[in-house]
Amino acid sequence: xxxxxxxxxxxxxxxxxxxxxxxxxxxxxxxxxxxxxxxxxxxxxxxxxxxxxxxxxxxxxxxxxxxxxxxxxxxxxxxxxxxxxxxxxxxxxxxxxxxxxxxxxxxxxxxxxxxxxxxxxxxxxxxxxxxxxxxxxxxxxxxxxxxxxxxxxxxxxxxxxxxxxxxxxxxxxxxxxxxxxxxxxxxxxxxxxxxxxxxxxxxxxxxxxxxxxxxxxxxxxxxxxxxxxxxxxxxxxxxxxxxxxxxxxxxxxxxxxxxxxxxxxxxxxxx
DNA sequence: CAACGGACCTGCCTGC
DNA sequence: TGCAGGCAGGTCCGTT
Numbered sequence: 001x002x003x004x005x006x007x008x009x010x011x012x013x014x015x016x017x018x019x020x021x022x023x024x025x026x027x028x029x030x031x032x033x034x035x036x037x038x039x040x041x042x043x044x045x046x047x048x049x050x051x052x053x054x055x056x057x058x059x060x061x062x063x064x065x066x067x068x069x070x071x072x073x074x075x076x077x078x079x080x081x082x083x084x085x086x087x088x089x090x091x092x093x094x095x096x097x098x099x100x101x102x103x104x105x106x107x108x109x110x111x112x113x114x115x116x117x118x119x120x121x122x123x124x125x126x127x128x129x130x131x132x133x134x135x136x137x138x139x140x141x142x143x144x145x146x147x148x149x150x151x152x153x154x155x156x157x158x159x160x161x162x163x164x165x166x167x168x169x170x171x172x173x174x175x176x177x178x179x180x181x182x183x184x185x186x187x188x189x190x191x192x193x194x195x196x197x198x199x200x201x202x203x204x205x206x207x208x209x210x211x212x213x214x215x216x217x218x219x220x221x222x223x224x225x226x227x228x229x230x231x232x233x234x235x236x237x238x239x240x241x242x243x244x245x246x247x248x249x250x251x252x253x254x255x256x257x258x259x260x261x262x263x264x265x266x267x268x269x270x271x
Numbered sequence: 272c273a274a275c276g277g278a279c280c281t282g283c284c285t286g287c
Numbered sequence: 288t289g290c291a292g293g294c295a296g297g298t299c300c301g302t303t
Contacts, residue, residue: 003296034279034299058297075297076281091281110280112297127299154274163298170296219296220283239296260276262294278300285293 002073004135004168005211006222006230007058010079013225014104015053017081021098022049023064030093034074034114037094044117045069045096056122057131057167067119069096070127074112080105081225109221132166135204140166142198149189149197156192157185158259160204169204172217172239175264177203179238184270185263186256210235238264 002010026042038044048064055061060079062069071079082103084095089107094115096104106115118125132148133139148165149156157178160169169177178185180203183196192200216222216230219240223229237247242255246266254267 006296034297072297074280075295108280109282110295110297112279152273158274161297172296217296222296259274273303275303276301279298281295283294285291287289287291 002058002077002216002222003170003173003211004055004058004208005173005214005232006216007060007073007168008055008212009216009224009230010073011053011055011060014079014081017102017225018050018096018098018104019052020049021100021102022047023096024099025095025097027095027097028093029088029095030091030111033093033108033111034072035116037115038117041069041115041117044119050098056128057134057163058170059128061122063122067117068122068125070114070116070118070122070125071106072114074108074110074114076110076221077106077108077113078221078223079225080107080223080227130164132162132164135166135168135201135208140201140205142194142201145201146192146194146197149192152189154189155186155258156183156189156200157261157263159189160200161259161261166204168208171261171263172219172236173204173207173211175239176207176237179265179270180207182270184267185265186258238266240264 023045028037031037048066051063053062060071082105091109092105092107094106157174161174181199211232214232217232218229238253241253243252249268251266251268253264255264
């Protein structure tokens with residue numbers, strides 16, 4: 001479900017409701033997510049004040065004076081702000097209850113998400129330490145991507161979806177960015193020139209920024225902290241449009257598998 | 272190293 | 288209506 005824009009939408013949605021508030025109770029109904037939820041999580045959190053809600057790639061970082069609560073939404077995770085007396089839905093695995101009875105409720109049907117705790121500086125956590133740069137930062141540009149793509153034979157789409165190269169680019173926005181940059185998704189990363197990498201880096205920034213402005217993409221079940229969908233789906237140019245006419249040239253959009261993932265492109269517009 | 276396939280898990284859709 | 292099969296927004300891990 002969530003790529004960077006959806007995680008950022010969740011971050012912006014929850015932060016105003018919980019920042020500065022004190023964790024009171026943690027209710028874990030299902031500890032078996034991607035990794036087990038730490039058994040002492042309530043001990044780590046209870047009584048501490050939530051300082052900020054930050055984002056690193058697709059990880060949400062809820063910082064406190066004692067350490068950082070790390071949340072990942074996986075493929076199907078969702079966060080919403082609610083109250084303790086609100087009826088539970090299926091797959092409501094964790095409630096973070098604050099002192100004023102505000103509840104941050106974690107729901108994840110497929111259980112690919114994660115709820116973890118880091119007492120050390122969170123940038124040193126094994127899951128975060130080796131991540132690539134933020135795509136919307138100045139650290140990420142065409143020259144960087146070109147350098148990381150040297151002598152790599154894997155498909156360019158797989159390269160930009162590797163979080164150790166650049167974070168936050170998932171299956172939807174990888175196809176979209178490659179269309180905007182006019183680069184075929186299955187070309188070997190090492191055979192793409194600097195100019196094309198510059199177009200691609202710029203396209204990644206543009207598509208992610210626009211998606212954030214639209215509140216993310218809702219395909220079936222993404223919703224923000226208020227339960228509202230995102231509106232970027234209507235702006236998708238190739239993702240999910242196999243067989244339909246290219247919006248630029250009317251050629252049918254091609255669909256193929258790259259690294260087990262559905263990929264979409266226009267064979268005329270993208271070289 | 273790099274590349275690849277499998278693994279985790281539930282829900283939804285299609286076709287028989 | 289039931290059931291099997293395939294697919295889905297992520298990403299780590301083991302094997303080659």
